[in-house]
Amino acid sequence: MSEKKNKNKHLLKGFKKGLTADPKQPNAYIDRGIVLLQLGKDEEAVKDFTAAINLDSTLVMAFYNRGLANIGLTNWERAIKDFTRTIDLEPDFGPAYNNRGGTWINLNEFEKALNDLNHATNLDSLDFKAINNRGFAKFKLMDYEGANADYQKVLVLNPEHPIVYYNLALLKEKSEDFQGAMTNVNRAIILDRKYADAFHLRGNIFESQGHFEEAIKNYSKVIKLDPSHFEAYSNRGVARVRSQRKDYKGSIKDFTKAIELKPTEAIPYNNRGLSKANSGDFLGSLNDFEKAIELDPNYGFSYRNRGKSRIQLNQREEACLDFMKALELGDPAGPDLLKQYCDQ
16 A cells, blocks of 8 residues: 555544544545545545535535546536536636536537636646646537647646647547557557556557557557446457457457446447347347347448348348338448348
């Protein structure tokens, strides 16, 4: 156990004794909550910050730190409320604008994020984290030139910030500058060897270039670092199928894990269905395609794929209805399939 963790645990014991003796010390709850935040105990931290707020509803740092704890718990809406209350109490508190802006990004509210991040950088023009977040908001709003300008500012202020290299890699990948993307994502990984999203992006870049085995290695690294990374399982499954090995068995396991993590996503069901069909399990594939269609009735490829499995199961009439539906939803293969199997 690290010296810092030991120190924090001793501090928690001290806070417990103090609060037992006098439970009406709001600042003691805040101080203990901050220690809990540092230990990654976000739920317990929220309770302490809430206790402080119940004793004194004007404490800026109680709301601000509870917002940070809610970010850790991915309680985005609650975090927004906490940062908003922080700003109400202290309108010139730049970190609250930065963190609210970052939370808006997680909610895909990029215009709102940009507004907050502009405010944060106006309050502190050297806040490289806010500038980096603003660059990402601009990137999502397709202002690529503006995003790059912000990232270059971050590099001047803090050339050892791994997230800015990750963001630059995303920008380069968007323009299909895969060499530039790889250079930047490699730099992000050198600066942070536990940066799961950077390994995931590197896997995507390898896959875009047809280097499927390298992609699989990177997705596997992501899963080792973050076993709950849905995209890593889903993308590794695709890479297994696209590799020379055509590892359908391995891909089925990956898609199954992706489904466990996000059971309301249609695409992993569709992809698992394809792997089952390629393994000769047409009935199993049919069930997966039907589930994909249930989750997303406008996903045309699932109708096409279900139709193909129905052909293999001698369900030609039902297959033709699927091909027609796929065509209706814009599947370019629809006309050929109708001509080949349905005399249309």
